[in-house]
Amino acid sequence: MLCHTVKVSPRRSNPQTRSTLVDIAARLLADEGPQSLSARRIAAEAGTSTMAVYTNFGGMSGLVREMVYEGFARLEAYFSHVALTADPVADMTLFGRAYRHNALTNPHLYAVMFGGASLAGFSLTAEDRQYGRYTLSTVVECANRCITADRFRTGDAELVAHQLWTAIHGLVTLELGDYLIEPCNADVVFEAQLTSLMVGVGDTVESATRSVASSRRRLKKEVEDVRPEPSMEERPPRKRTV
Amino acid sequence: MLCHTVKVSPRRSNPQTRSTLVDIAARLLADEGPQSLSARRIAAEAGTSTMAVYTNFGGMSGLVREMVYEGFARLEAYFSHVALTADPVADMTLFGRAYRHNALTNPHLYAVMFGGASLAGFSLTAEDRQYGRYTLSTVVECANRCITADRFRTGDAELVAHQLWTAIHGLVTLELGDYLIEPCNADVVFEAQLTSLMVGVGDTVESATRSVASSRRRLKKEVEDVRPEPSMEERPPRKRTV
């Protein structure tokens, strides 16, 4: 008979091991790039064997997926600190700034999340992408507020959100790829693009310019100062094996 | 040694070997994706040893770089078939369509060129990126024509070109990453984005809509029907061993 298999729990995995592995992997990815992210390296720094990666995550792909979820959570955390003000277009452009800030803060992770960078044979599943797409719902709501405030022309908030998302994503991707240099450096293109995007979907040049300037002023306090709080669980102090 | 198979080994730089390797590598990348692109696999399919990759390209990075240049040339070939008409905005949006068409036709190659996908430890040099950025000059010229025709507001053609490039690039990247699904599929977002982008940099909604529709009609004849001519050298007939 196929298993009503059982909840006998003989030996629980060390709860520290799992988070330690993710922690180290994230640090390696951030500090030394995707090339240095190997099961052996991670295991060595964690003081375990490579098997820990397989019992905890089923392989390197599982560990990378864990980090991707962490990355989505971090992006959402930034978004959650964007205040909803009486100027929805300023809020919208601040979402754009938050998106870019998150990408520049975790460039390698961002490349795995959205850039299609294949890390150790890892590739996103449809479910993973749905997770990522879900983050957009905040932006869709903001687009709705822009429409009801008569700042945006179109009635399709989801479509507008996708247009803004893809545009900002492209800028960020090329910025991370060192494609944007003087005189059209990333900052210049980004600021111009924010205004153009708002105008493109219906705002006037004057209003858009004002809102973009307003969001620039709000950036530091509402986004950059956000501390990356421990997202999944409390980070236990690093385990040191002798 | 009883190597009775082939006698085809002129010692001075067999001209066939080099192009055969690039040819096979390109086919592997296109048909089976980046994972299948290994020196051993390429050498096996070419009937040579892996050393051929090193004497001809200095390593896998060199071979990948060769393919990237080929990819740039192909994009430029598409661009060169965009006619310069009396409607510069229609021309401009046709450049956008050509850009997207090129990316969808060579998705894996495009990912290496612009997406920052690291293939076998390959990464673009500043020179490589300059090569890629050079392709933009055609778009900059077109932006200039849009400005002098009073269709675009801003005076900085290079900046406008960068805005359009990054926006379209982002859409294409997310499309290739399967992030754009119903109801906001890639086609829907792309068409809406083309119009919005033109409006964003100064065109009126009516003119932009007309020009976008015009470029849609021109797409097949001026872009999709372009045949990928042999770019680097004449492709010799594939050499068959045994």
Added chain:
DNA sequence: GGCCTGGCATAACAGCGTTATGTAAAAAAT
């Protein structure tokens, strides 16, 4: 107490990019 079960260490396997070495053929020099 003894079960088991499952986390993890050890070691092996297949594959990767790369390189040291050897060979033989083409080009150059005689």
Added chain:
DNA sequence: ATTTTTTACATAACGCTGTTATGCCAGGCC
């Protein structure tokens, strides 16, 4: 025409990768 030099390529090895088969042994259950 012969010798010398050059160099493309084959072979095999090195160190690396992700993954897995095996075995030990620490725990929660009986």
